[in-house]
Amino acid sequence: MANNRTFTMVKPDAVAANNEGNILGDISKAGFRIVAMKKTQLTVADAKKFYEIHAERPFYGELVEFMSSGPIVAAVLEKDNAVEDFRKLIGATNPAEAAEGTIRAKYAKSIGENAVHGSDSDENAAIEIAFHFSGRELF
Ligand code: UDP
Ligand code: MG
Numbered sequence: 001m002a003n004n005r006t007f008t009m010v011k012p013d014a015v016a017a018n019n020e021g022n023i024l025g026d027i028s029k030a031g032f033r034i035v036a037m038k039k040t041q042l043t044v045a046d047a048k049k050f051y052e053i054h055a056e057r058p059f060y061g062e063l064v065e066f067m068s069s070g071p072i073v074a075a076v077l078e079k080d081n082a083v084e085d086f087r088k089l090i091g092a093t094n095p096a097e098a099a100e101g102t103i104r105a106k107y108a109k110s111i112g113e114n115a116v117h118g119s120d121s122d123e124n125a126a127i128e129i130a131f132h133f134s135g136r137e138l139f
């Protein structure tokens with residue numbers, strides 16, 4: 001099961017631009033099944049904890065501020081090879097470097113406000129899913 005699930009967030013920039021439906025449509029068309037989903041807003045403390053791994057990076061403060069600035073859509077996605085295939089679907093962190101047709105190429109504004117999150121490993125996917133959802137919310 002582990003390598004069949006990943007975690008995503010439609011970030012505040014994309015929700016504010018009313019692109020959550022378009023992005024979820026692209027995700028469904030790419031063959032991912034939605035296991036869990038909710039619209040929510042991270043507190044500053046939530047964003048600090050979620051991105052703890054980046055605490056020493058120069059962009060951490062800005063990232064925490066941005067990620068707690070407005071509502072997000074958090075979701076758990078299922079597909080064979082989910083983590084790797086989803087990273088391909090979203091494209092590079094910097095939309096200027098993201099391949100054509102990827103979600104970040106289509107919807108991201110900048111390297112910081114880049115429309116979506118995608119887990120980078122099966123291990124982190126499991127941690128991130130547990131951060132946002134209880135077992136009873138996974139279908
Ligand atoms: N980020 C940023 N500036 C950078 C690199 C990253 O603001 O120079 C933000 C961006 O929102 C990115 C997040 O920090 O999505 C996490 O960075 P990571 O390197 O993990 O990129 P990702 O895995 O999201 O592609
Ligand atoms: Mg990352």
